[in-house]
């Protein structure tokens with residue numbers, strides 16, 4: 288496991304560190320003298336303001352998940368698990384609060400899965416519940432290292448020596464506690480001098496690519512360009528991209544990949560140009576109980592997200608919107624899924640059964 292720093296590394300009562308270090312956990316449990324809390328980097332404030340949110344009630348955790356103050360499949364799983372620990376510590380009857388956490392967002396399987404896993408320890412008492420929630424946090428940290436190792440090897444095999452990659456949404460430490468899924472592989476390629484360039488796709492409507500991925504790439508010293516979402520397939524067609532690399536919110540039994548809206552367009556562009564489309568996600572995002580993407584509840588979000596950003600309006604009053612937060616990329620467009628335990632080549636006809644779980648790597 289990589290050495291990571293607790294999120295609150297300054298004073299225990301304390302004040303927000305002036306800026307976050309690269310290794311800092313982006314979501315964490317903090318045992319204050321009087322009150323326990325879940326703390327996390329407020330992703331809605333980035334990149335302008337670096338601030339921590341201290342969440343002392345389950346309602347606060349649910350709210351933070353729903354308004355994307357914490358987001359990204361593994362990170363919301365960890366927040367949900369820690370939320371259960373908070374429920375058990377602060378409420379005499381935690382059942383309803385645990386259900387609210389589980390239902391806070393529907394699409395990423397990590398959330399319901401983590402909440403269920405931690406809730407299974409409620410009968411064993413608060414310490415056991417917290418231990419399980421912290422175990423999920425630590426597993427996601429270890430998974431990030433392992434995905435990076437598997438991903439670097441896959442890139443060496445199929446993408447040439449200096450691949451120029453396109454990535455979508457935010458899949459770095461903000462989405463995973465530390466490290467990252469797809470962006471973790473990008474960071475690792477950069478560290479070993481095997482990255483030819485990065486295009487970050489801005490990710491309308493909430494701009495996770497423009498606001499968060501660029502913030503993480505800049506802090507890691509990785510050169511990049513930012514592009515509007517619609518430019519991705521054309522940049523691929525123009526020969527400026529050698530591979531697309533994204534994360535996932537849920538990967539189904541048949542290999543369909545559910546990820547941030549816009550992923551499918553990049554997959555179509557990659558298929559048309561014959562370049563690899565690589566998905567990186569931990570096994571905690573693999574959902575063998577869901578047969579295909581058609582069986583996944585895709586979160587629809589508000590009109591307000593589409594008709595403007597922050598206080599700037601970009602459409603007339605009263606327009607009706609379509610705002611699915613995720614899409615489904617069919618498995619035949621997915622060159623490979625890299626997890627923390629294996630690489631499955633769906634476009635080549637492999638299935639999960641063809642590739643048994645391997646070791647966690649670091």
Ligand code: MRU
Pocket residue numbers: 355358359360361395455456457458459462463468495533534535536546547548612
């Ligand atoms: O709505 P978000 O920002 O939570 O969506 C996140 C994504 O779609 C990520 O690409 C996905 O969770 C994989 S990142 C680990």
